[in-house]
Amino acid sequence: MTAVLSYEQAAEVLHQDPITFLSPAAQVKAVQKGISGPDAKKVVLKSHMHRVILEHALGLTSSNLSRVFRRKKLTQSQAEVVLDVVRLWLRAAEVFGTQEKANAWMQSKVPALEGATPAELMRYAQGRRMVDEALDRIATGDFA
Numbered sequence: 770m771t772a773v774l775s776y777e778q779a780a781e782v783l784h785q786d787p788i789t790f791l792s793p794a795a796q797v798k799a800v801q802k803g804i805s806g807p808d809a810k811k812v813v814l815k816s817h818m819h820r821v822i823l824e825h826a827l828g829l830t831s832s833n834l835s836r837v838f839r840r841k842k843l844t845q846s847q848a849e850v851v852l853d854v855v856r857l858w859l860r861a862a863e864v865f866g867t868q869e870k871a872n873a874w875m876q877s878k879v880p881a882l883e884g885a886t887p888a889e890l891m892r893y894a895q896g897r898r899m900v901d902e903a904l905d906r907i908a909t910g911d912f913a
Contacts, residue, residue, distance in 0.1 A: 806840035826891035
């Protein structure tokens with residue numbers, strides 16, 4: 770079991786401000802600045818996030834995600850999704866304590882998400898909000 774990547778470490782991998790994942794304004798600036806495909810790939814590898822989570826989020830096949838990882842710069846839309854998914858994945862790893870448990874939860878059907886998996890919901894902004902709210906409830910012990 771490896772240590773969970775911190776928000777600051779993930780931002781460093783992406784060559785962004787250390788508060789990128791902690792501040793909505795910093796996240797907007799990061800999207801405007803841009804993210805390279807190789808940096809996006811590196812943060813996925815260093816965080817130990819399963820690629821399928823990002824594939825769902827971007828609506829891509831594995832081979833198309835590989836092409837995105839080779840791009841000099843992601844589109845702003847792709848950068849926004851990548852940043853949000855990485856933030857949520859890091860939050861899940863923080864809440865569950867390990868990357869393995871975060872990956873398992875992301876790919877499990879969750880009753881609080883109407884039986885969907887968090888990975889499936891990552892494709893939609895509202896779905897990512899639902900995942901964020903579910904993680905907040907888990908972190909505070911509110912399972913009602």
